[in-house]
Amino acid sequence: MNTTQSAAEWWALNGALIFEGVGIVAFAVSGLIEAARKKLDFVGMAVVAALTAFGGGTLRDILLDRRPFFWVQNVNWIYGVLVICILAMVFLRGRHIALTERAIIWPDAIGLAIFTAGGTQIALATNSPPIVAVILGTLSAAFGGVLRDIVVNEIPRAFSDHQPYSIVAFVGAWIVVLGAALNWPSLISLAGSAAFIVALRMIAVKRGWRLPEWKV
Amino acid sequence: MNTTQSAAEWWALNGALIFEGVGIVAFAVSGLIEAARKKLDFVGMAVVAALTAFGGGTLRDILLDRRPFFWVQNVNWIYGVLVICILAMVFLRGRHIALTERAIIWPDAIGLAIFTAGGTQIALATNSPPIVAVILGTLSAAFGGVLRDIVVNEIPRAFSDHQPYSIVAFVGAWIVVLGAALNWPSLISLAGSAAFIVALRMIAVKRGWRLPEWKV
Amino acid sequence: MNTTQSAAEWWALNGALIFEGVGIVAFAVSGLIEAARKKLDFVGMAVVAALTAFGGGTLRDILLDRRPFFWVQNVNWIYGVLVICILAMVFLRGRHIALTERAIIWPDAIGLAIFTAGGTQIALATNSPPIVAVILGTLSAAFGGVLRDIVVNEIPRAFSDHQPYSIVAFVGAWIVVLGAALNWPSLISLAGSAAFIVALRMIAVKRGWRLPEWKV
Numbered sequence: 343m344n345t346t347q348s349a350a351e352w353w354a355l356n357g358a359l360i361f362e363g364v365g366i367v368a369f370a371v372s373g374l375i376e377a378a379r380k381k382l383d384f385v386g387m388a389v390v391a392a393l394t395a396f397g398g399g400t401l402r403d404i405l406l407d408r409r410p411f412f413w414v415q416n417v418n419w420i421y422g423v424l425v426i427c428i429l430a431m432v433f434l435r436g437r438h439i440a441l442t443e444r445a446i447i448w449p450d451a452i453g454l455a456i457f458t459a460g461g462t463q464i465a466l467a468t469n470s471p472p473i474v475a476v477i478l479g480t481l482s483a484a485f486g487g488v489l490r491d492i493v494v495n496e497i498p499r500a501f502s503d504h505q506p507y508s509i510v511a512f513v514g515a516w517i518v519v520l521g522a523a524l525n526w527p528s529l530i531s532l533a534g535s536a537a538f539i540v541a542l543r544m545i546a547v548k549r550g551w552r553l554p555e556w557k558v
Numbered sequence: 559m560n561t562t563q564s565a566a567e568w569w570a571l572n573g574a575l576i577f578e579g580v581g582i583v584a585f586a587v588s589g590l591i592e593a594a595r596k597k598l599d600f601v602g603m604a605v606v607a608a609l610t611a612f613g614g615g616t617l618r619d620i621l622l623d624r625r626p627f628f629w630v631q632n633v634n635w636i637y638g639v640l641v642i643c644i645l646a647m648v649f650l651r652g653r654h655i656a657l658t659e660r661a662i663i664w665p666d667a668i669g670l671a672i673f674t675a676g677g678t679q680i681a682l683a684t685n686s687p688p689i690v691a692v693i694l695g696t697l698s699a700a701f702g703g704v705l706r707d708i709v710v711n712e713i714p715r716a717f718s719d720h721q722p723y724s725i726v727a728f729v730g731a732w733i734v735v736l737g738a739a740l741n742w743p744s745l746i747s748l749a750g751s752a753a754f755i756v757a758l759r760m761i762a763v764k765r766g767w768r769l770p771e772w773k774v
Numbered sequence: 775m776n777t778t779q780s781a782a783e784w785w786a787l788n789g790a791l792i793f794e795g796v797g798i799v800a801f802a803v804s805g806l807i808e809a810a811r812k813k814l815d816f817v818g819m820a821v822v823a824a825l826t827a828f829g830g831g832t833l834r835d836i837l838l839d840r841r842p843f844f845w846v847q848n849v850n851w852i853y854g855v856l857v858i859c860i861l862a863m864v865f866l867r868g869r870h871i872a873l874t875e876r877a878i879i880w881p882d883a884i885g886l887a888i889f890t891a892g893g894t895q896i897a898l899a900t901n902s903p904p905i906v907a908v909i910l911g912t913l914s915a916a917f918g919g920v921l922r923d924i925v926v927n928e929i930p931r932a933f934s935d936h937q938p939y940s941i942v943a944f945v946g947a948w949i950v951v952l953g954a955a956l957n958w959p960s961l962i963s964l965a966g967s968a969a970f971i972v973a974l975r976m977i978a979v980k981r982g983w984r985l986p987e988w989k990v
Contacts, residue, residue, distance in 0.1 A: 377933070383985040385940050386933025389920075400837075405616075407625050409839050417903050431988055471633045488605075488709075493920075495929045497711045501593070501602025508601050553599040556647055621832075623841050687849045704821075704925075713927045717809070717818025724817050769815040772863055 354529060358456065361536070362412075363422070365453020365483075368446045370395040370423045373490045374430050375439055380494045388427045390490055395423055398485035402461050402478045406468050447547060455539035457483035458511040459532045462518040476515040484508040504553045506546040514539035570745060574672065577752070578628075579638070581669020581699075584662045586611040586639045589706045590646050591655055596710045604643045606706055611639055614701035618677050618694045622684050663763060671755035673699035674727040675748045678734040692731040700724040720769045722762040730755035786961060790888065793968070794844075795854070797885020797915075800878045802827040802855045805922045806862050807871055812926045820859045822922055827855055830917035834893050834910050838900050879979060887971035889915035890943040891964045894950040908947040916940040936985045938978040946971035 373394030377387040396413045403411050413419045434442070462479025470478065484500055484507065491498040500508055514535050521531025545551075589610030593603040612629045619627050629635045650658070677698025681691035700716055700723065707714040716724055730751050737747025761767075805826030809819040828845045835843050845851045866874070893914025897907035916932055916939065923930040932940055946967050953963025977983075 378988050380929060380934070381988070382929070382933045383936040383987065385985065386930070387988065389933060404620060404836060405627070407623070407839070411837070414902065414906050417905050420905055420909070431986065435989065470630065473633050473636055474630050477636070492708060492711075492924060493930065493933070495711065495924075495927065497596060497598070498602070498709065501598045501605060501709070502596070504599040553601065554647065555599065556594050556597070556603065557651065620836060621843070623839070686846065689849050689852055690846050693852070708924060708927075711927065713812060713814070714818070714925065717814045717821060717925070718812070720815040769817065770863065771815065772810050772813070772819065773867065 361456045364449045365456050366395045368449035368453045369486050370426050371446050392423050394486040394490040397489040398482045401485050402482040451540045451543040454483045455536035458515050459535040462515040472519045479515040480511045483511050506551050510543045577672045580665045581672050582611045584665035584669045585702050586642050587662050608639050610702040610706040613705040614698045617701050618698040667756045667759040670699045671752035674731050675751040678731040688735045695731040696727045699727050722767050726758045793888045796881045797888045798827045800881030800885045801918050802858050803878050824855050826918040826922040829921040830914045833917050834914040883972045883975040886915045887968035890947050891967040894947040904951045911947040912943045915943050938983050942974045
């Protein structure tokens, strides 16, 4: 067996998993920060963290009537989120929140990219029309945060902060559709879409881009 | 081919679709008015409009384990809602909202009627018990508005404004059940139920009927 | 036929149903108390009561892709909740609320226990991994109350009141998993888990136990 090839194979198999984990951690942390701000108890922190991390992908799978959910297939994600919550109970303090929020900007962008690209491909694989696949891909990544905000009784930030977040995902998801139409290898479509989303998201953050406002 | 017959056939095929479209537009507009009031950004407006228009029917289909959703089968509904949102961004201003709300009272009643009657029939067709079919029919029509209000962080109007809205739908849905029990042609049941709901809803609006209040 | 045996059989068949009914009534009452507090109309009271009573089990079944729902299989639960709502409209007054809340503490604990144990077993029967079965069992019992609070626009009490409620269910659900692993008769596992949950929940209430707080 060729070593280079097996390294490539290893990456093809595990790379997405690693990036997925980075995204899940970022989403879970954003959930528990919100839960901590609202002074929820440990149950609340764990549920909100899990809802933020798993909610988008779960809703996508419910809409596609697809089982098992990724957190059922790989229960380590559940234990991982639980461990993060316990660590947060013990170590996270109010003064760390601003720092933590800055620290998860990159992981969060990676999660946005991976879940969008992966979700779009999963939806395409079940013969969803392109616009539906793109919507379900975007929702896989962005709806966990929407559920987080609904549960802690806030208007979802994704709908009201005028930041290009889900719209970046929505645009990048079309690269997966394009790749499928042109018969690109799926790894290329996924990587291309994800890279585009991470790049555009980080540019939007750095430059402080804002969505157009509805003029009263 | 007989011209009269084909006109009748055309109406049987497309009439429901036209009324459905009227309802979807009304629901979407009610969603984006709410989103505009809350100063949501474009993403928020589009999601809330789509949730209001598609949420009830989608929840019905999830509960019935039925796929594809009507907005997946006919993606033009999605593009239609998107176009409405773009038009609203460009043309809708604060001073138009009261007028728009008056203008959608009739279309909204039509949407309530069409979705309730159609949803009840769909549920009956999957062998749901009558009370379940009636509930799912009502929910097809009324739950989009409930989701809209939850997302913009309000107590659902449907539960708190004391107006006869979903209760009108609930009563009218029994006409579809009755028609099925008496083997009426389904077009008759649907039209009868929908006409009853539109009429009763508009009478309730005109006369300012109110639901009984819980006395503290 | 042996009378003792048929009495045992009767209990095996109907005992769970009776306890389930006790739980459903308690959940429905907690829903309509919340709805009454928020001055919802009759539609709002009925929907919130039904959502509290049926929401957890329904979400479990959606996640497991399992049909029919228990309230579809046995529509008497629906009529029962409707009757409770009508009785509440007629007889429940503001001054009864505190008393009613005290009166449902025991039935609510029974509902928590029955739905958790039953939900965990249902999830195990569909080959869910143990941690998933325990989560789905807990959610069957506790998520109705979460939905109730989301709909009436409050942060879910289950996440913020620092009372051991769902965590008691979560712990007790493992008894069902243990029983399945050790091939106990399912009636023993269910009864053991439910008894444990009722007992621990009532001790927690009596002694005023509180969940650890996140320290700012």
